[in-house]
Amino acid sequence: MSAAAVTSIRPQPLPPEGPVGIVPGVHWIGAFDPGLRSFDTLMKTANGTSYNAYAVRGSEGVAVIDTVDAAHADSFFARLEAVAHYDEITRIVLNHLEPDHSGALPELLRRAPQAEVHLSPRGLQILRALLGSDFDRYRIVPVTTGAEVTLGDRTLRFLTTPNVHWPDTQCTFLVEDGLLFTCDLFGSHYCDERLFDDQVGDFRFALDHYFDRLMRPFRSSVRTALDLIEPFDVTIIAPSHGPILRTDPRAYLRHYRRLAGPRFTFGTDRTLAILYISAHGATGRLARAIRDGAAEEPGVRVSLFDLEGGELHPFIDLIEEVDGIALGTPTINGDAVRAVWELLAQLVDIETRGKLGAAFGSYGWSGEAVRQVEARLQGLGMRLPEPGLRVKFEPSDADLDEARAFGRRLAAHLTGRAVPREIDLAELAAR
Numbered sequence: 001m002s003a004a005a006v007t008s009i010r011p012q013p014l015p016p017e018g019p020v021g022i023v024p025g026v027h028w029i030g031a032f033d034p035g036l037r038s039f040d041t042l043m044k045t046a047n048g049t050s051y052n053a054y055a056v057r058g059s060e061g062v063a064v065i066d067t068v069d070a071a072h073a074d075s076f077f078a079r080l081e082a083v084a085h086y087d088e089i090t091r092i093v094l095n096h097l098e099p100d101h102s103g104a105l106p107e108l109l110r111r112a113p114q115a116e117v118h119l120s121p122r123g124l125q126i127l128r129a130l131l132g133s134d135f136d137r138y139r140i141v142p143v144t145t146g147a148e149v150t151l152g153d154r155t156l157r158f159l160t161t162p163n164v165h166w167p168d169t170q171c172t173f174l175v176e177d178g179l180l181f182t183c184d185l186f187g188s189h190y191c192d193e194r195l196f197d198d199q200v201g202d203f204r205f206a207l208d209h210y211f212d213r214l215m216r217p218f219r220s221s222v223r224t225a226l227d228l229i230e231p232f233d234v235t236i237i238a239p240s241h242g243p244i245l246r247t248d249p250r251a252y253l254r255h256y257r258r259l260a261g262p263r264f265t266f267g268t269d270r271t272l273a274i275l276y277i278s279a280h281g282a283t284g285r286l287a288r289a290i291r292d293g294a295a296e297e298p299g300v301r302v303s304l305f306d307l308e309g310g311e312l313h314p315f316i317d318l319i320e321e322v323d324g325i326a327l328g329t330p331t332i333n334g335d336a337v338r339a340v341w342e343l344l345a346q347l348v349d350i351e352t353r354g355k356l357g358a359a360f361g362s363y364g365w366s367g368e369a370v371r372q373v374e375a376r377l378q379g380l381g382m383r384l385p386e387p388g389l390r391v392k393f394e395p396s397d398a399d400l401d402e403a404r405a406f407g408r409r410l411a412a413h414l415t416g417r418a419v420p421r422e423i424d425l426a427e428l429a430a431r
């Protein structure tokens with residue numbers, strides 16, 4: 001196929017069979033997966049999804065931006081072959097190596113072994129695992145923010161945007177056209193072969209649901225990515241799932257800013273939420289004493305919640321906003337109670353790293369629950385400066401005094417008055 005044959009936008013309708021022109025010489029060559037109903041075990045996908053890959057033709061070669069899930073490789077290769085010969089491919093850009101975007105890569109490399117492969121440095125280990133002994137056969141060139149490669153009359157500039165939502169992620173900017181390939185950023189699991197945001201109907205739910213399930217735990221990384229992206233004159237946002245965003249890209253950037261926005265704060269006050277569940281009232285009494293102690297620290301707002309009295313989702317939203325949590329649970333059958341585990345399981349959906357965490361609870365016999373909760377909080381990246389408070393049976397006056405002191409120490413760690421430290425769970429278990 002000659003270059004002239006592929007530099008004009010093909011007439012519609014070509015989908016679902018053919019490539020889709022985005023601007024002259026740039027084509028969508030992805031795959032539709034309308035039957036998908038669950039993605040990554042992380043989220044339901046009522047509208048299926050698309051795996052978006054792109055071909056960019058320049059005067060000195062063709063770049064392929066991302067590939068598709070291996071199960072849909074045939075569609076990808078058919079569309080690619082409609083716009084380019086394999087020996088024209090000079091560059092393959094891997095914005096992210098999760099299997100839904102790298103599944104067809106090994107075969108693409110077999111067909112276009114001459115291409116230089118560009119990816120973030122953190123993508124190298126994934127690529128090495130993906131290609132195995134073939135890794136050294138190919139020309140693999142890691143890139144970071146500001147690096148550029150040329151296609152002759154077109155230029156690809158790279159932006160390293162880690163942790164949105166994998167460590168390897170990057171965006172690629174097609175300089176001359178203002179076209180930004182964002183991989184998972186700005187994606188939607190929303191399969192509609194009309195493909196462009198002005199043609200697919202109302203997909204806002206899918207855009208926001210996708211952010212909520214995939215990007216929300218990485219809001220600060222999304223904000224860092226937006227800091228990099230916003231100075232560019234972006235005319236089209238081309239994500240790796242769902243509609244291509246060509247209607248007012250700035251509106252999507254602003255929307256993502258709102259979704260990823262910084263937490264609501266009370267000026268310089270720090271916030272501590274004490275959440276507990278109590279079988280016979282003892283853990284509740286500890287919770288109130290901890291609250292009273294913490295509230296003595298100036299500049300700390302302390303709130304108290306009985307997990308039995310609320311729906312789970314608002315507590316997740318609350319924990320996302322506060323600076324620290326103390327989680328109280330009795331030990332029942334050698335375990336923390338179900339409501340506490342359900343809460344802890346859902347904390348993976350929000351950004352918890354760096355928050356203060358603590359555990360407490362009354363127990364009757366063995367009292368494992370507090371240590372179990374602490375292990376989970378540490379696993380979520382929280383900092384635990386104080387060993388959890390464990391009280392056998394009813395708290396005595398001395399226990400309640402210690403609970404108030406525990407609250408004061410937690411609050412002091414929030415304001416920075418206490419010397420930072422981290423508990424050693426193995427050492428506590430050995431005591």
Ligand code: FEO
Nearest residue numbers: 096098100184240
């Ligand atoms: Fe669409 Fe993170 O893969």
